[in-house]
Amino acid sequence: xxxxxxxxxxxxxxxxxxxxxxxxxxxxxxxxxxxxxxxxxxxxxxxxxxxxxxxxxxxxxxxxxxxxxxxxxxxxxxxxxxxxxxxxxxxxxxxxxxxxxxxxxxxxxxxxxxxxxxxxxxxxxxxxxxxxxxxxxxxxxxxxxxxxxxxxxxxxxxxxxxxxxxxxxxxxxxxxxxxxxxxxxxxxxxxxxxxxxxxxxxxxxxxxxxxxxxxxxxxxxxxxxxxxxxxxxxx
Amino acid sequence: xxxxxxxxxxxxxxxxxxxxxxxxxxxxxxxxxxxxxxxxxxxxxxxxxxxxxxxxxxxxxxxxxxxxxxxxxxxxxxxxxxxxxxxxxxxxxxxxxxxxxxxxxxxxxxxxxxxxxxxxxxxxxxxxxxxxxxxxxxxxxxxxxxxxxxxxxxxxxxxxxxxxxxxxxxxxxxxxxxxxxxxxxxxxxxxxxxxxxxxxxxxxxxxxxxxxxxxxxxxxxxxxxxxxxxxxxxxxxxxxxxxxxxxxxxxxxxxxxxxxxxxxxxxxxxxxxxxxxxxxxx
Ligand SMILES: Nc1ncnc2c1ncn2[C@@H]1O[C@H](COP(=O)(O)OP(=O)(O)O)[C@@H](O)[C@H]1O
Ligand SMILES: [Mg+2]
Numbered sequence: 001x002x003x004x005x006x007x008x009x010x011x012x013x014x015x016x017x018x019x020x021x022x023x024x025x026x027x028x029x030x031x032x033x034x035x036x037x038x039x040x041x042x043x044x045x046x047x048x049x050x051x052x053x054x055x056x057x058x059x060x061x062x063x064x065x066x067x068x069x070x071x072x073x074x075x076x077x078x079x080x081x082x083x084x085x086x087x088x089x090x091x092x093x094x095x096x097x098x099x100x101x102x103x104x105x106x107x108x109x110x111x112x113x114x115x116x117x118x119x120x121x122x123x124x125x126x127x128x129x130x131x132x133x134x135x136x137x138x139x140x141x142x143x144x145x146x147x148x149x150x151x152x153x154x155x156x157x158x159x160x161x162x163x164x165x166x167x168x169x170x171x172x173x174x175x176x177x178x179x180x181x182x183x184x185x186x187x188x189x190x191x192x193x194x195x196x197x198x199x200x201x202x203x204x205x206x207x208x209x210x211x212x213x214x215x216x217x218x219x220x221x222x223x224x225x226x227x228x229x230x231x232x233x234x235x
Numbered sequence: 236x237x238x239x240x241x242x243x244x245x246x247x248x249x250x251x252x253x254x255x256x257x258x259x260x261x262x263x264x265x266x267x268x269x270x271x272x273x274x275x276x277x278x279x280x281x282x283x284x285x286x287x288x289x290x291x292x293x294x295x296x297x298x299x300x301x302x303x304x305x306x307x308x309x310x311x312x313x314x315x316x317x318x319x320x321x322x323x324x325x326x327x328x329x330x331x332x333x334x335x336x337x338x339x340x341x342x343x344x345x346x347x348x349x350x351x352x353x354x355x356x357x358x359x360x361x362x363x364x365x366x367x368x369x370x371x372x373x374x375x376x377x378x379x380x381x382x383x384x385x386x387x388x389x390x391x392x393x394x395x396x397x398x399x400x401x402x403x404x405x406x407x408x409x410x411x412x413x414x415x416x417x418x419x420x421x422x423x424x425x426x427x428x429x430x431x432x433x434x435x436x437x438x439x440x441x442x443x444x445x446x447x448x449x450x451x452x453x454x455x456x457x458x459x460x461x462x463x464x465x466x467x468x469x470x471x472x473x474x475x476x477x478x479x480x481x482x483x484x485x486x487x488x489x490x491x492x493x494x495x496x497x498x499x500x501x502x503x504x505x506x507x508x509x510x511x512x513x514x515x516x517x
């Protein structure tokens with residue numbers, strides 16, 4: 001059974017639809033790249049999947065033992081976060097809150113899990129450092145470690161490499177790829193980067209309207225090639 | 236030595252002791268709330284809510300409520316919830332919404348008091364307005380009932396803070412992420428809004444709305460100059476706030492300066508010192 005299914009989903013704010021009609025279905029271990037121009041509703045779709053916004057139409061369902069609050073989320077960075085006084089440790093362990101219910105403190109297991117994720121992201125040595133003093137790439141790793149504390153089944157990454165230099169970007173992609181290949185974490189990533197699509201993705205969702213389409217990477221690359229040939233022909 | 240004797244002499248009065256206890260507790264509570272408010276970009280909520288409370292009070296006076304709190308408290312809590320819970324999804328941004336409410340409520344309150352001056356028992360409209368800004372009951376007229384109320388409230392605020400500390404951190408740092416992992420963000424925002432409104436309404440009567448804003452903003456900003464983790468900022472801002480409140484009040488007793496203004500001055504000095512330390516640390 002599919003882990004995540006969207007059937008005829010339309011998302012929007014108040015009465016205005018932002019996205020077209022989205023159909024997709026992902027299995028455990030898939031790697032989806034979501035592409036589309038600014039304002040095409042990529043972040044909105046993420047919020048829909050997380051249950052932060054109800055779809056205006058259609059249905060989002062979860063299967064294969066995945067519950068809605070078991071999705072790890074790495075939001076697009078906001079200005080507020082950038083100067084927030086918080087240590088790396090505090091941020092990463094806050095990912096464990098989903099399991100703590102009303103309990104006012106974190107358990108030993110929570111702390112061990114946080115350490116494990118820091119180690120996996122290769123930033124264990126930054127544990128006591130202040131978040132706002134880290135480089136962009138390091139900050140992204142912290143947020144990824146936090147998302148991994150929340151779940152190890154599915155990750156939603158909203159423009160995770162925005163503002164990173166090419167080398168750091170490549171490192172980050174490799175990190176995500178390892179999670180995907182070695183631990184079968186399902187990845188949904190917003191990215192403008194066609195290079196990343198061809199190298200890492202298994203599926204592509206194009207949110208640019210008329211039409212919105214969901215295809216495997218191979219189909220997408222073929223479509224893209226055809227498009228180029230056609231435009232070449234008309235010139 | 237003369238000053239010291241004078242201080243000991245004043246401190247032997249129960250009324251002075253009450254004032255010190257209440258002042259310190261209010262400083263402590265507002266600095267705790269301050270960290271979350273400043274980081275949520277809601278620094279001016281103290282100002283806004285106390286003006287809303289003033290507006291509500293004006294209507295309570297004109298409508299001849301026997302117990303004004305019955306109108307003031309619910310209205311202020313409601314407005315606080317509206318401001319905190321609508322968050323980023325409103326058409327009017329948080330700071331603009333607070334500014335509009337603040338000025339609007341103040342104007343409306345002043346207006347109704349002037350239209351129905353016969354309802355104002357003190358007969359002095361301007362004086363009443365001034366006392367909401369700078370604190371009405373001078374701190375030295377507190378009854379022991381006020382003091383116990385204040386102690387009870389502070390215990391409640393600190394309790395909420397300790398018990399929900401990690402959740403407050405999560406919803407302050409990243410509301411969307413917290414909601415996505417199943418934290419009941421809306422419920423915690425309502426809790427926070429209620430606590431803030433109650434603290435502000437009570438504190439406003441005692442120290443005035445100007446001081447409340449200062450107590451919310453200054454200790455947090457000072458602590459943030461030097462400390463870099465959430466926990467240290469909170470602990471440090473609570474300490475700064477208590478020390479400044481005590482210093483300010485003692486100075487004001489000794490040199491008979493206005494209490495509120497002196498405490499704010501002490502907070503400003505502390506900010507200067509911490510900014511300097513922060514700059515030196517790099
Ligand atoms: N909170 C909001 N209220 C109303 N409209 C919004 C809100 N957030 C985003 N939008 C609108 O929804 C559209 C899609 O936004 P978004 O999903 O952030 O796009 P993307 O992430 O693809 O750049 C934009 O046109 C934006 O103006
Ligand atoms: Mg976006």
